Each structure stands twice: as structure tokens, then as C-alpha cells.
Amino acid sequence: MTGRNLRMRRLSRATSALSGRKRGAQPKVVALGGGMGLSASLTALRRITGDLTAVVTVADDGGSSGRLREELGVLPPGDLRKALAALCGDDDWGRTWSRVIQHRFESKGDLHEHAVGNLLIVALWEQLGDHVQALDLVGRLLGAHGRVLPMSAVPLELQALVKGHDPDLPDAIVTVRGQATVALTPGEVQSVHVVPPDPPAVPEAVEAVLDADWVVLGPGSWFSSVIPHLLVPELLDALVTTKARKVLSLNLAPQPGETEGFSPQRHLEVLGRHAPKLALDVVLADEAAVPDRESLADAAQRLGAAVELAPVASPDGVPVHDQELLAAAYDRIFRMHGRIGPWR
Numbered sequence: 025m026t027g028r029n030l031r032m033r034r035l036s037r038a039t040s041a042l043s044g045r046k047r048g049a050q051p052k053v054v055a056l057g058g059g060m061g062l063s064a065s066l067t068a069l070r071r072i073t074g075d076l077t078a079v080v081t082v083a084d085d086g087g088s089s090g091r092l093r094e095e096l097g098v099l100p101p102g103d104l105r106k107a108l109a110a111l112c113g114d115d116d117w118g119r120t121w122s123r124v125i126q127h128r129f130e131s132k133g134d135l136h137e138h139a140v141g142n143l144l145i146v147a148l149w150e151q152l153g154d155h156v157q158a159l160d161l162v163g164r165l166l167g168a169h170g171r172v173l174p175m176s177a178v179p180l181e182l183q184a185l186v187k188g189h190d191p192d193l194p195d196a197i198v199t200v201r202g203q204a205t206v207a208l209t210p211g212e213v214q215s216v217h218v219v220p221p222d223p224p225a226v227p228e229a230v231e232a233v234l235d236a237d238w239v240v241l242g243p244g245s246w247f248s249s250v251i252p253h254l255l256v257p258e259l260l261d262a263l264v265t266t267k268a269r270k271v272l273s274l275n276l277a278p279q280p281g282e283t284e285g286f287s288p289q290r291h292l293e294v295l296g297r298h299a300p301k302l303a304l305d306v307v308l309a310d311e312a313a314v315p316d317r318e319s320l321a322d323a324a325q326r327l328g329a330a331v332e333l334a335p336v337a338s339p340d341g342v343p344v345h346d347q348e349l350l351a352a353a354y355d356r357i358f359r360m361h362g363r364i365g366p367w368r
Contacts, residue, residue, distance in 0.1 A: 050075050051237040051358055054268070056175070056253045057081065058103040060344075061244025063110040065273060066170065068350035069240065070111055072358070076170030077232040078107040079259070081252045083180040083218065086204030088128070088138045098146050099179050103249075104159060104172055105141035111168035121166040156228050173229045176256050181219040182248055186211040203248045208281040215298065216247045218255045225258035233259065236268040238358055241304075243275045243345065246283050246291055254299040264301050271306040271357055272329070273350075276313050276336075276343040288314050289323035296327055303328035306357050310337045332357055 050073050055065045058081035069076050082099045084090065089102035109126050112118035125141030141162075148158035159172050182203040188194045188211035200209050206216065233239060242250045254260050263270070272295070278286045286294075288309055296302075307324040311333040314320050324331045334353040338346045 052235060052268075053077070053238045053240060054079060054232045054236040055240040056250075057242060057244040058084070058249035058252075059106065059244055061242060061249055061275070062103070063106050064243060064345040064347065064350065065240055065354075066107055066110040067347045068345070068354055070169040071347070071351040072355045074169065076111070077229075077236075078111070078170060078172045079175050079226075079229045079232065079253065080104050080107050080172060081180075081249055082174045082176050082178075083182040083203045083248065083252055085181070085202045088142050090204065091138070092142060092146055093179055096146060096150075097179075098149055099155060099174055099177075101142040101145040102139065104174060105139060105145060107172045108141065108159070108162060108166055108168055111163070111170045111172065112166050113169060115167075117167050125162075125166070156226065171232075173232065174226055175229055175253055175259055176223040177226050178220065178223055180223055180252070182206050182216060182252060183219060184209065184216045184247060185214040187214055188212055206282065207245055207248045207279070210281065213247050213282060216251055216255070218252060223256050225256045225262075230258050230262045233262040233268065234266050236266060239263065239266065239268045239270045240273060240354070241270065242273040245279055246275070246286075246294065248282065251295060251298050254295070254302065260299060260302070263299075264303075269305040269361060270303070271308055271354070272304050272327075274307065274309040274313070276310050276345065287316065287319070289316070289319045292320075292323040292327060305329055306361055307331050308336070308353055308357065309333055311335055312337065330361070332360075 052075045053069055053073050054077045055062060055069055056079045066078055080103045084100035084102050085093060089100035092098055093100045105125055109122045112122035127140045128137050129135040145162060148161055149155060152158045155174055163172060184200045184206045185197050186200045186209050187197045189198045189200060189209060190196060200206055244250050274288050274291060278284050304327045307329045314333060321331050336345050336350045336353050338344050
């Protein structure tokens with residue numbers, strides 16, 4: 025059997041398993057991240073639970089979000105918009121609204137490359153004066169299968185210490201500023217921090233983490249989407265103290281610039297350095313993306329976690345997560361690794 029046929033067979037089994045899952049077994053799940061990585065998790069998770077909350081990074085400073093942030097002083101809406109789009113249903117209403125809020129204008133004027141959803145979110149922020157209320161309203165309009173919250177109430181600047189940013193000075197460490205710049209920086213990222221250094225968490229995000237059965241962190245840009253959640257003190261405290269189980273979903277491949285050359289276990293080591301008190305329960309990785317399973321297991325064990333290997337990549341070979349396979353992997357993890365709360 026070819027690799028492609030094997031993947032398609034696994035996809036069929038995963039779809040069948042999800043369709044046969046009993047109604048009512050609904051864990052409370054909180055997913056943390058940003059960008060396309062969080063969208064992948066949300067698209068999968070909404071297939072296995074109706075009690076889903078996304079907590080989204082607010083450090084983006086590029087594109088439409090960056091322009092709105094600079095001009096109006098608002099939270100960057102782009103990653104929040106992507107999360108809402110991922111939670112739209114598969115019916116005509118959901119598909120239509122997902123396309124609408126993701127639509128970008130093409131012009132020679134000021135609207136060029138602005139996303140409709142970004143403008144809608146910012147307009148409601150200005151009308152209502154409340155980030156959470158506005159996002160809840162957009163979610164109702166879209167028929168979103170879950171709730172979307174910003175991780176902090178203030179826009180954050182991401183800063184990274186980068187070694188070898190200048191190829192002529194390979195041992196020099198410099199500070200690189202801005203999420204868009206950090207994501208593509210040459211050199212080796214040593215650590216990241218945010219400005220302001222002690223940002224306030226959104227209370228509803230903290231409450232969601234404390235009340236969850238499962239918290240999902242990743243996949244996504246490691247330094248610019250995943251780790252920033254650990255740099256908001258109140259949110260990190262909630263992640264450390266919550267009774268929820270925690271699963272970390274690894275990327276399918278290193279990201280050029282930000283994590284180029286990183287092994288799967290290196291991702292865990294970096295996360296552990298940024299949040300040494302944070303313990304995990306499960307590390308999920310695609311079985312084909314782990315060349316050294318023993319080293320990954322050792323790194324996961326240092327964080328208190330077991331490793332679950334599963335086929336979660338797209339069967340066509342493109343390094344993106346397949347939503348059905350990822351949903352099946354999450355569902356199996358939630359069932360195998362203990363249940364907490366009233367859904368059991």
C-alpha cells in the first residue's frame with residue numbers, strides 16, 4: 025500500500041470514528057495560539073466539542089492589523105478574525121460568512137489589503153467600547169461554534185533576543201522588535217518577551233482556562249504565536265494552577281527564520297525555558313515529523329507529558345494539518361488521558 029493510500033485509509037477511519045461519537049460527551053476546551061496554527065486547531069476541535077473557547081495573541085503588527093493598530097491604537101484584530109472564521113459552520117451561512125470576513129479589498133487606495141472582518145471587529149470595538157462583548161456579537165452574527173477572546177486587553181509588542189541576526193557578527197545578540205519581524209528574522213531566536221512586560225490578561229480568558237477540562241496550546245509560530253501566551257502573568261498563573269489537562273500540539277515542520285533547524289524536542293526545550301513552572305500532560309506530534317522519538321519522549325517527560333504520535337498531516341504531502349485527522353487525534357487524547365469535569 026502506498027503512503028498516500030495509507031493516509032487516505034486513516035482519514036476514512038478518523039472520519040468514521042468522529043461520526044460515531046456519542047452526543048453529550050462534550051469537554052470544555054480552551055485553545056491558545058494565533059494565526060493559521062490556531063485556526064487548524066479550532067477547525068478540528070469544533071468537530072468534537074460544542075464548548076470551545078479560543079484565546080488569541082494580540083501582538084500582531086503587520087498587514088491590515090498593523091495598520092489599524094497604528095492608526096487607531098486598537099488591539100490587532102487579524103488573528104481574532106481568523107479564529108472566528110475557523111469557528112464558522114460548514115453550512116451555507118457559515119461558509120458565506122467565513123469568506124466575507126476573510127475577504128480583502130483590492131484597490132489603489134487606503135482600503136487596499138484591509139480584511140472585511142478586521143474593519144467589522146474594530147467598528148464594534150469603537151461602538152461598544154468592550155472587546156469581549158464585540159467579539160461575542162461578531163460570533164453570534166457568524167454562527168460561530170465557540171467563543172473568541174483576546175489574551176490581553178492591551179496591544180503587545182513582541183521583542184526577541186536573536187543571535188547572529190547580522191551574518192557578519194554570528195555571535196552577537198541583538199533585540200529584534202515586532203511580531204512580523206520576529207517571525208521572519210535571520211539568526212537564532214534565544215528568547216522572547218513582550219512590552220509592556222506585565223500586561224493585563226482579559227478576565228474572561230483567565231476564567232475560561234481555570235474552568236476548562238482541556239487546554240490546547242499550539243500548533244503555530246512558536247515564538248510569535250504560541251509562547252506569547254506564557255508571557256502574560258495572569259494567564260500563565262491560570263495555566264499553571266488550572267485542573268485542566270494540557271496538550272501541546274507540535275508543528276509539522278520548522279518555520280523558516282523563526283525556528284529554522286529546530287527539532288521537535290527543541291521546541292519543547294524552548295517552551296520550558298520560558299515557563300519553567302508549566303507542566304503538560306500530552307505532547308501531540310505527527311508520526312512522520314519525529315525522526316528521534318526517544319529524544320522527544322525525554323524532552324516531553326521533563327515537562328511532565330507523554331508523547332502521542334498520530335498521522336495529523338494533510339495526505340497530499342503539504343505540511344499543513346488535516347482537520348479530520350487532527351480532530352480524531354484530539355478526540356482520542358481526550359478519551360485516553362483521563363476526563364475531568366461534568367462531561368465524563
